Amino acid sequence: xxxxxxxxxxxxxxxxxxxxxxxxxxxxxxxxxxxxxxxxxxxxxxxxxxxxxxxxxxxxxxxxxxxxxxxxxxxxxxxxxxxxxxxxxxxxxxxxxxxxxxxxxxxxxxxxxxxxxxxxxxxxxxxxxxxxxxxxxxxxxxxxxxxxxxxxxxxxxxxxxxxxxxxxxxxxxxxxxxxxxxxxxxxxxxxxxxxxxxxxxxxxxxxxxxxxxxxxxxxxxxxxxxxxxxxxxxxxxxxxxxxxxxxxxxxxxxxxxxxxxxxxxxxxxxxxxxxxxxxxxxxxxxxxxxxxxxxxxxxxxxxxxxxxxxxxxxxxxxxxxxxxxxxxxxxxxxxxxxxxxxxxxxxxxxxxxxxxxxxxxxxxxxxxxxxxxxxxxxxxxxxxxxxxxxxxxxxxxxxxxxxxxxxxxxxxxxxxxxxxxxxxxxxxxxxxxx
Amino acid sequence: xxxxxxxxxxxxxxxxxxxxxxxxxxxxxxxxxxxxxxxxxxxxxxxxxxxxxxxxxxxxxxxxxxxxxxxxxxxxxxxxxxxxxxxxxxxxxxxxxxxxxxxxxxxxxxxxxxxxxxxxxxxxxxxxxxxxxxxxxxxxxxxxxxxxxxxxxxxxxxxxxxxxxxxxxxxxxxxxxxxxxxxxxxxxxxxxxxxxxxxxxxx
Ligand SMILES: Nc1ncnc2c1ncn2[C@@H]1O[C@H](COP(=O)(O)OP(=O)(O)OP(=O)(O)O)[C@@H](O)[C@H]1O
Ligand SMILES: [Mg+2]
Numbered sequence: 001x002x003x004x005x006x007x008x009x010x011x012x013x014x015x016x017x018x019x020x021x022x023x024x025x026x027x028x029x030x031x032x033x034x035x036x037x038x039x040x041x042x043x044x045x046x047x048x049x050x051x052x053x054x055x056x057x058x059x060x061x062x063x064x065x066x067x068x069x070x071x072x073x074x075x076x077x078x079x080x081x082x083x084x085x086x087x088x089x090x091x092x093x094x095x096x097x098x099x100x101x102x103x104x105x106x107x108x109x110x111x112x113x114x115x116x117x118x119x120x121x122x123x124x125x126x127x128x129x130x131x132x133x134x135x136x137x138x139x140x141x142x143x144x145x146x147x148x149x150x151x152x153x154x155x156x157x158x159x160x161x162x163x164x165x166x167x168x169x170x171x172x173x174x175x176x177x178x179x180x181x182x183x184x185x186x187x188x189x190x191x192x193x194x195x196x197x198x199x200x201x202x203x204x205x206x207x208x209x210x211x212x213x214x215x216x217x218x219x220x221x222x223x224x225x226x227x228x229x230x231x232x233x234x235x236x237x238x239x240x241x242x243x244x245x246x247x248x249x250x251x252x253x254x255x256x257x258x259x260x261x262x263x264x265x266x267x268x269x270x271x272x273x274x275x276x277x278x279x280x281x282x283x284x285x286x287x288x289x290x291x292x293x294x295x296x297x298x299x300x301x302x303x304x305x306x307x308x309x310x311x312x313x314x315x316x317x318x319x320x321x322x323x324x325x326x327x328x329x330x331x332x333x334x335x336x337x338x339x340x341x342x343x344x345x346x347x348x349x350x351x352x353x354x355x356x357x358x359x360x361x362x363x364x365x366x367x368x369x370x371x372x373x374x375x376x377x378x379x380x381x382x383x384x385x386x387x388x389x390x391x392x393x394x395x396x397x398x399x400x401x402x403x404x405x406x407x408x409x410x411x412x413x414x415x416x417x418x419x420x421x422x423x424x425x426x427x428x429x430x431x432x433x434x
Numbered sequence: 435x436x437x438x439x440x441x442x443x444x445x446x447x448x449x450x451x452x453x454x455x456x457x458x459x460x461x462x463x464x465x466x467x468x469x470x471x472x473x474x475x476x477x478x479x480x481x482x483x484x485x486x487x488x489x490x491x492x493x494x495x496x497x498x499x500x501x502x503x504x505x506x507x508x509x510x511x512x513x514x515x516x517x518x519x520x521x522x523x524x525x526x527x528x529x530x531x532x533x534x535x536x537x538x539x540x541x542x543x544x545x546x547x548x549x550x551x552x553x554x555x556x557x558x559x560x561x562x563x564x565x566x567x568x569x570x571x572x573x574x575x576x577x578x579x580x581x582x583x584x585x586x587x588x589x590x591x592x593x594x595x596x597x598x599x600x601x602x603x604x605x606x607x608x609x610x611x612x613x614x615x616x617x618x619x620x621x622x623x624x625x626x627x628x629x630x631x632x633x634x635x636x637x
Contacts, residue, residue: 071547077554080572085543108572 020090020107020128023114024069028053031123040092040105059091072111073121079111083135094132106135164397167378167390186269193266197259204252211245265294280402280426283320285357286310289346292327300335304344304361311349317426322398326406329391330359330418336382337363337416354404354423365412374408403427439595439623440480440630447630449478452599455559476556476614479598483586486596486615491582493600493613494519499582502549504573506557509566510625512618514557515576516549517585519612546573548612556599556614564629595623 004012014021015034023032030053033045041057048056053065072079081089083106094105108131114123221232293306300306334344342362349356366374373379375396380389399406403423410416440448456476481489490499494517502516550573561568577585597616618626 068547071551075551075554075558077551077558078570079547079550081543082546082572082574085539085546110572 018130020130021125022128023123023125024053025123026073028066028069030056032125037090037128041090057090060089065089068111069124072113072124076113076115076119076121078113081107081109083108083131084138087135089126089128092130095130102132102136102139105130106132164393167393170390182269186266189262189266193259193262197256197263200252200256200259204256207248207252211249214245269295280317280319282315283318283323285313285316285318285323285348285355285422288320288324289327289348289357292324292331296328296331296335299332300344303335303338304342306331307343307345309345309347311347313348313350313355314424316355316422316424318402318422319398323402323422326395326398326420327357327359329395330420333391333418334359334361334363334416337361337365339364342415351421353425354421356419356421358417358419360415360417362415365414366408366410366416367412371408371410375406440627443634444627444630445478445480447634448480448597448626451560451563451630451633452476452478452556455561455563456556456601457559477600479600481596481598483596483617486586486598487583489598490517490585490613490615494582497582498579499585500545500578501576501580501585502546502573503576504549504553505571506553506568507571508561508568510557510561510564510568510618510629511622512616514553515586515615515617516552517582517613517615518545542575542578546575549573552601552612552614556601557616564626564633566629597626 014032017034018036020036020040021032021034022030022037025031030048030051033043033048038044043056054060054062068079068081087102088104088107089109090105090107092105092107094102108129110127110129112125112127113121114125116122221229221236224232289308289310331344331346338344338361344362345358345360347356347358347360370381375392376389378389379393382389396406399420399422403426405421407419407421408416409419453475479489497519500518502518504514504516506512506514550570553573554570557568557570595618597618599614599616601612601614
């Protein structure tokens with residue numbers, strides 16, 4: 001058999017090459033349609049030759065394709081499309097019916113100007129290259145890259161968690177030792193208070209009896225001989241007996257009240273520390289708040305008046321010692337934010353299937369750039385030695401472990417409000433240990 | 435700095451050739467991009483690669499840029515890089531008459547398209563002037579929203595010089611600019627110089 005002439009060879013190659021090749025004229029009539037195009041589109045050349053491209057393939061992106069072809073004609077230059085931006089021009093089945101991974105053949109297309117003798121572009125040739133394999137490989141690569149990125153993000157998260165757990169540990173150690181100390185002191189104070197209390201009780205009844213005796217004597221001295229009577233009267237006037245009698249009773253009553261207060265503080269200290277407790281139990285948050293306010297009363301009384309807007313609260317399942325710690329952090333922060341004198345308002349109520357506690361102050365407020373960081377461990381704007389910057393980060397993780405939220409709303413110059421929301425039911429009562 | 439590579443005359447000729455090339459391309463680019471597109475007279479700089487980042491930064495400003503590269507081959511072989519300022523990128527869609535907002539893939543396709551048009555027009559025009567045959571490979575995205583300074587890893591370029599062509603687009607009141615850098619390997623610079631000399635001789 002004779003070998004093909006070079007023209008025929010060219011035609012053969014254009015037809016049989018494993019690349020889609022087709023040509024359209026200025027009116028988008030198809031003038032060449034090679035074997036690849038025919039088999040993949042299932043439209044043999046005689047079907048489409050001489051016909052308008054968009055009539056044959058109405059699904060093509062017409063406006064876009066027209067612009068592309070006009071561009072090639074006007075510039076007499078190549079144009080391209082890449083599967084990364086436009087997955088395909090023609091929706092063809094790909095060569096991976098089984099191993100798949102993509103919905104259709106991925107294509108890179110080249111638009112070539114076909115010039116006539118005069119150098120004008122009369123027709124435009126388009127080649128359609130099957131790049132499905134590359135695309136799939138690329139996608140797999142991108143997927144594993146994304147996987148690695150995800151793992152890295154998880155690792156970063158773990159590291160952060162580790163950091164905060166570490167800080168939590170530091171803080172709870174600190175609090176544990178304070179709690180121990182408080183509990184020890186409370187215990188030691190309890191004994192002397194016990195006997196002072198009972199002695200005072202006895203004293204009160206003795207005073208009562210003594211008063212009875214004194215009453216019996218009152219006026220009787222008038223019957224005594226002059227010398228003795230004036231001596232007794234001088235004594236009575238000298239000590240101002242009427243006032244003394246009144247004051248003696250008042251003193252005893254006041255002392256007993258004072259003692260009651262000492263007893264309450266000791267009880268609060270014990271409540272507050274409740275050593276070793278880490279199990280969630282049903283607690284009355286108002287009681288928690290009051291206890292905390294008593295403990296920190298000294299720290300805030302010169303700065304702020306505390307206003308309570310307590311609503312109706314159900315009991316909440318929580319680790320009370322930890323919640324106390326959160327309340328304390330918020331109240332102390334609120335007082336510290338107040339420069340001269342201000343108000344700390346505590347509002348409580350129910351919200352959804354939980355409760356909220358809001359601590360608002362009339363302090364300096366928090367500028368936005370600080371606000372971003374206040375929950376970071378060790379972030380503090382307070383002078384060295386004043387703040388450790390752990391208060392809010394610890395509070396945050398405590399509330400988080402209770403399945404709650406802590407949010408802040410602040411206006412510089414007006415004040416801040418920290419708001420805690422806690423679910424009534426602890427999310428995992430068994431696993432609530434620190 | 436570049437005196438060793440191009441003489442004054444050769445440099446002027448290169449500017450001239452690019453002007454003519456761009457001038458011829460201008461009409462067709464305008465036809466593609468819209469009615470009132472104007473292409474400014476390109477400013478030509480011949481630079482050592484190490485100086486490109488600084489030059490780019492001076493022209494583009496310190497803003498973030500997106501860049502497209504495209505290879506060309508044939509009688510003249512090298513790479514062209516088109517640099518868009520981030521702000522200009524967003525105006526592109528407008529310029530090209532897309533009214534609806536584009537998704538990322540469509541935006542990139544548009545960017546590649548415009549780069550292809552520019553490179554084709556600019557280099558094609560130049561090639562025509564020096565009677566060189568040139569083909570182009572598909573453009574690809576080189577960097578997106580990157581710092582100008584990090585765009586080109588100049589330490590990895592062994593091209594002793596780069597032809598820096600600044601092209602400005604203008605469309606009515608809106609002005610849109612992008613910058614085209616043509617990078618040539620050493621032997622190709624000789625080819626270009628010979629071509630320029632031939633052009634000078636034919637004057
Ligand atoms: N109510 C508030 N008003 C204004 N700023 C506040 C308020 N509460 C917290 N901040 C800001 O948040 C920072 C972090 O608070 P956080 O309680 O974590 O630490 P701290 O109070 O500085 O130190 P620590 O509580 O450990 O003694 C504070 O330094 C302060 O700048
Ligand atoms: Mg604090």
